[in-house]
Amino acid sequence: MAVSYGPLSGTNCAERNRGLPGPSLFNNNNKKPEREPTDERNPPSLPSWPIIGSLLSLRSDRAPHVFFQELQEKYGDVYSLMMGSHNVIIVNSHHYAKEVLLKKGKTFAGRPRTVNILTRDGKDNRFSCSRRLCVHRTNHGCNGSAFSRVPVCREASAMCDVLEGTQSVAVDLAPELTRAVTNVVCSLCFSSSYKRGDPEFESMLQYSQGIVDTVAKDSLVDIFPWLQIFPNEDLRILKECVSVRDKLLETKYREHKVSYYSDSVQRDLLDALLRAKRSSENNNTSTQGVGLTDDHLLMTVGDIFGAGVETTTTVLKWSIVYLVHYPEVGTSSCTDMEMSGTGRHPQLSDRGNLPYLAATIREVLRIRPVSPLLIPHVAVADTSIGEYAVKKGARVIVNLWSLHHDQREWKNPDLFDPGESRKTEPGCAVPSASYLPFGAGVRVCLGEALAKMELFLFLSWLLHRFTLEMPAGQPLPSLDGKFGVVLQPQKFKVHAHPRPGWKAKRGGVIENRDSF
Numbered sequence: 173m174a175v176s177y178g179p180l181s182g183t184n185c186a187e188r189n190r191g192l193p194g195p196s197l198f199n200n201n202n203k204k205p206e207r208e209p210t211d212e213r214n215p216p217s218l219p220s221w222p223i224i225g226s227l228l229s230l231r232s233d234r235a236p237h238v239f240f241q242e243l244q245e246k247y248g249d250v251y252s253l254m255m256g257s258h259n260v261i262i263v264n265s266h267h268y269a270k271e272v273l274l275k276k277g278k279t280f281a282g283r284p285r286t287v288n289i290l291t292r293d294g295k296d297n298r299f300s301c302s303r304r305l306c307v308h309r310t311n312h313g314c315n316g317s318a319f320s321r322v323p324v325c326r327e328a329s330a331m332c333d334v335l336e337g338t339q340s341v342a343v344d345l346a347p348e349l350t351r352a353v354t355n356v357v358c359s360l361c362f363s364s365s366y367k368r369g370d371p372e373f374e375s376m377l378q379y380s381q382g383i384v385d386t387v388a389k390d391s392l393v394d395i396f397p398w399l400q401i402f403p404n405e406d407l408r409i410l411k412e413c414v415s416v417r418d419k420l421l422e423t424k425y426r427e428h429k430v431s432y433y434s435d436s437v438q439r440d441l442l443d444a445l446l447r448a449k450r451s452s453e454n455n456n457t458s459t460q461g462v463g464l465t466d467d468h469l470l471m472t473v474g475d476i477f478g479a480g481v482e483t484t485t486t487v488l489k490w491s492i493v494y495l496v497h498y499p500e501v502g503t504s505s506c507t508d509m510e511m512s513g514t515g516r517h518p519q520l521s522d523r524g525n526l527p528y529l530a531a532t533i534r535e536v537l538r539i540r541p542v543s544p545l546l547i548p549h550v551a552v553a554d555t556s557i558g559e560y561a562v563k564k565g566a567r568v569i570v571n572l573w574s575l576h577h578d579q580r581e582w583k584n585p586d587l588f589d590p591g592e593s594r595k596t597e598p599g600c601a602v603p604s605a606s607y608l609p610f611g612a613g614v615r616v617c618l619g620e621a622l623a624k625m626e627l628f629l630f631l632s633w634l635l636h637r638f639t640l641e642m643p644a645g646q647p648l649p650s651l652d653g654k655f656g657v658v659l660q661p662q663k664f665k666v667h668a669h670p671r672p673g674w675k676a677k678r679g680g681v682i683e684n685r686d687s688f
């Protein structure tokens with residue numbers, strides 16, 4: 173079940189249907205001077221009708237982020253539409269995006285129902301923003317610490333060993349990448365990593381895939397909430413997957429609670445959360461906000477799991493797609509590695525010595541943002557975006573695709589170019605302000621540091637050990653993404669040829685493993 177998008181049409185009757193005040197130039201008593209025409213008027217709006225909202229104007233065979241970018245030409249950087257009964261505001265430029273995410277981040281920190289269906293009882297059971305950030309970032313977090321580096325290197329090594337065993341037969345790398353990334357998250361959350369074929373691990377992989385496959389399709393229920401009362405196969409599968417996840421999380425949680433005995437030993441994220449819960453109970457800080465319940469803790473781990481696997485795996489897949497399209501990019505990264513003298517495997521400390529690989533990762537995150545519409549935000553109070561009024565409850569979609577392909581901000585935005593044209597100015601971390609692959613502000617990705625570390629280590633290990641090539645006679649993988657929860661590349665197979673000289677160095681590398 174999917175929403176279809178179609179040709180542009182007609183003029184605006186949405187404001188009338190929404191019952192929003194029109195752009196009246198006068199105040200109530202007519203005594204005060206006219207308001208400025210730019211003073212908080214409603215954003216330009218697509219036509220809409222009762223019940224179906226703007227659906228008729230949204231039929232298109234293009235993916236929503238591409239279609240929303242096309243609408244920008246007609247309606248401007250900020251416009252609104254109706255999805256069923258919901259007022260949705262689409263933001264297409266970094267100027268307005270930063271107002272939503274940074275300047276008014278707290279006001280736009282709400283999330284819609286579909287995001288919340290992934291919680292145990294469909295309510296937003298998680299911490300308030302500040303509380304969650306506090307727990308994640310200060311106590312343990314998904315940061316790029318030595319703690320996280322160890323499982324990443326271990327998984328990169330195991331993945332490369334599996335690829336070496338393929339004997340240059342073309343393989344779909346997706347399952348191995350997913351396994352590797354899932355194991356990193358499992359290690360961080362539960363201190364467990366799994367062997368291939370472990371039934372618990374397989375069910376964990378399955379439920380993650382099930383959630384990714386169905387959440388995208390479930391979007392229609394989000395638009396028309398009354399559809400929930402009808403039998404809905406996708407919703408059934410989604411609920412089943414969520415319940416498998418809940419059982420796994422509960423088991424892990426029980427095990428940790430039993431074995432958790434000391435505040436001084438912190439093995440993983442669950443330990444850190446348990447410690448935060450205990451300390452909030454001891455200090456009775458629950459009176460200052462929402463207390464930490466078992467559900468909060470479980471859902472926080474669920475969030476990390478749900479958000480941390482598919483995203484990172486997808487960026488790795490896109491990186492490989494672009495590496496086989498542009499083999500010279502892989503060669504330049506390898507030349508950097510050779511120049512920096514890494515006879516051993518790359519380590520995190522090599523990041524500064526491999527600027528071309530870092531630029532390649534940045535460019536992949538720009539050209540194919542994994543979350544091209546971010547996650548929808550909801551205004552928790554009446555507010556504004558630029559000169560436009562925004563009512564409490566409005567959903568705000570930041571079209572990252574528009575930001576990352578904005579002709580005003582990027583030279584040849586549709587061209588993959590990790591080289592000169594994307595070079596950063598001295599003192600600048602990114603080549604343009606119109607670049608937010610991890611979002612920004614209170615709802616910024618909690619795993620940004622971990623994700624960047626994983627991308628660097630997995631890719632540098634792969635490129636260090638293998639040359640990636642398409643099987644002879646096969647077309648290059650498509651650069652068109654499949655839009656869903658994340659923007660996925662289509663399936664493809666590659667040959668992973670061991671690089672000449674790798675085997676000769678192997679003995680030294682095995683010795684080095686302990687130093688991860």
Ligand code: HEM
Binds near residue numbers: 612
């Ligand atoms: C390359 C990989 C990743 C990318 C590109 C990415 C990107 C994003 C984006 C764009 C958002 C939404 C921001 C918004 O709605 O304003 C997000 C949210 C989130 N990400 Fe990531 N992410 C990645 C990896 C991870 C990892 C590894 C974790 C954790 C282990 C993680 C945890 C989260 C969480 C918990 C949220 C929700 C934040 C909130 O709602 O407050 N992400 N991510």
